Amino acid sequence: MSSNEDTLDDANGDSFENVKQRVRDRSKKVAQTKEILSKQAVTHLLNVLGFGGFCFLLGARPQDIPYVYCLFYVIFVPLRWIYYRFKKWHYYLLDFCYYANTIFLIMLLFYPRNEKLFMVCFSFAEGPLAWALIVWRCSLVFSSLDKIVSVLIHLLPGIVFFTIRWWDPAFFEAMHPEGTARRASWPYVESKSYLWTWLFLVPLVAYSLWQALYFLIVNVLRRQRLLRDPEVMTSYRELSKKAQKANNIWWRLSGLLGDQNRLFMFILLQAVFTVATMALTVPIFLSYEFHVIFQILKVSASIWNGGSFLLEVMPKQVILKEKKKSEVQPVQTQQDQSPVELEN
Numbered sequence: 001m002s003s004n005e006d007t008l009d010d011a012n013g014d015s016f017e018n019v020k021q022r023v024r025d026r027s028k029k030v031a032q033t034k035e036i037l038s039k040q041a042v043t044h045l046l047n048v049l050g051f052g053g054f055c056f057l058l059g060a061r062p063q064d065i066p067y068v069y070c071l072f073y074v075i076f077v078p079l080r081w082i083y084y085r086f087k088k089w090h091y092y093l094l095d096f097c098y099y100a101n102t103i104f105l106i107m108l109l110f111y112p113r114n115e116k117l118f119m120v121c122f123s124f125a126e127g128p129l130a131w132a133l134i135v136w137r138c139s140l141v142f143s144s145l146d147k148i149v150s151v152l153i154h155l156l157p158g159i160v161f162f163t164i165r166w167w168d169p170a171f172f173e174a175m176h177p178e179g180t181a182r183r184a185s186w187p188y189v190e191s192k193s194y195l196w197t198w199l200f201l202v203p204l205v206a207y208s209l210w211q212a213l214y215f216l217i218v219n220v221l222r223r224q225r226l227l228r229d230p231e232v233m234t235s236y237r238e239l240s241k242k243a244q245k246a247n248n249i250w251w252r253l254s255g256l257l258g259d260q261n262r263l264f265m266f267i268l269l270q271a272v273f274t275v276a277t278m279a280l281t282v283p284i285f286l287s288y289e290f291h292v293i294f295q296i297l298k299v300s301a302s303i304w305n306g307g308s309f310l311l312e313v314m315p316k317q318v319i320l321k322e323k324k325k326s327e328v329q330p331v332q333t334q335q336d337q338s339p340v341e342l343e344n
Contacts, residue, residue, distance in 0.1 A: 040143040047142040062163040066108050069160045073105050076149050083146075091218060091226075091234045096274075097132065097153055099210045100124040104157050116198050119285075122165065123203035125157035126284050126294065127277040133298050135273070140299075140306035147309075151302050162295060166288055199281050207274050211267065219263070236266055 058065060077098070084090045092098075104125065107117050132138065133154045141147040218226070218234055226232055257265055284291050 043145055044143040047145065047148050051142070051148075058159065058163070062167040065163045066112075066160050069156050070105060070108055072152060072156060073101060076152075077101070080146075080149060088229070088232045091222075091232065094214055094217060095235050096207070096210055096214075097129055100129060101153060101157060103206075104160070108160070116202075118161070118164070119195075119198035120203050120206060121157070122161045122285060123199045123278050123281045124206075125161050126291075127203070127281045128207070128274050129154045130158045130294070130298055131273070131277040131280075134301045137305045137308075138302055139309040140302040141309055142306075147306075155298060155302065158298065159295065162291060165285070166291065195282060195285070199285055200278050203278055204275065207278075211271070215267070236263060 054068065057068065077093075081090060081093055084092055100121075104121050107114065107121050111117050133151065138151045138154055139147050140151050218236075226234065253265065253269060284294055
């Protein structure tokens with residue numbers, strides 16, 4: 001009888017300890033969740049205030065927007081390289097958007113009155129970079145600094161060159177020196193052939209140079225490094241992984257020439273995308289109304305994608321993360337038990 005009572009007491013004790021442990025685990029999980037939400041709330045607040053301040057400055061002092069962009073670049077791009085280097089994502093900084101943004105910075109700081117370079121930058125900013133916001137579904141999520149930076153890298157240059165093209169009086173005055181006839185607009189469009197040369201042909205040559213350098217660095221010089229470490233991410237690896245998982249149109253198009261030629265097909269598809277978007281910069285450059293509508297479209301697409309991410313993608317990510325934790329936890333519990341306990 002006493003043996004049965006001892007066994008019952010042990011069972012009750014074990015049960016009580018298990019309940020206490022579950023309560024402690026739940027309390028710890030709630031505390032961690034609150035801490036994460038608190039950090040995200042602070043990030044959300046700061047990003048909303050920063051974005052609101054930028055919108056106010058855009059309306060009050062558009063001539064200062066290029067300086068805001070330069071400040072953004074010199075602060076956040078180096079910080080992003082440090083963060084991406086730690087995550088093994090640093091090859092993303094060889095993408096076209098960073099190549100183009102570097103040219104923008106050089107133009108704004110050292111050659112702000114160069115009309116031809118301005119038009120090349122305009123083509124980059126309102127061509128491939130701007131349309132990437134829509135095609136690649138960049139999301140304006142104020143609780144994520146990384147997503148905010150990704151959106152601004154593609155969105156800010158177009159706004160900068162919009163203000164210079166249409167709103168900045170300082171640039172207009174600089175293009176009208178004393179003793180010369182006043183121009184109707186700046187940059188001065190001499191002819192349609194001049195326009196197509198500097199908004200389409202020359203930017204396309206500059207893009208082709210980037211594509212050749214990117215292929216040489218990533219697929220030739222660093223090929224063995226990438227093969228040794230599959231965790232190191234590049235744009236091609238990420239796009240092919242996502243496209244294969246979703247089995248979307250990009251994955252099907254990239255396989256038209258077989259699996260062995262998917263890299264070539266991705267390069268070709270990107271080239272077609274670049275040619276098409278650069279061609280669209282010509283009517284955007286000529287029409288103020290069209291350009292305003294395009295700015296609204298870009299911002300609206302980013303906000304829409306951000307809302308979709310919060311309502312659709314983020315809950316799925318949380319559920320998947322919890323599922324992985326629940327699968328790993330029983331295995332760890334079993335490994336922590338002693339051989340004697342397992343035998344009993």
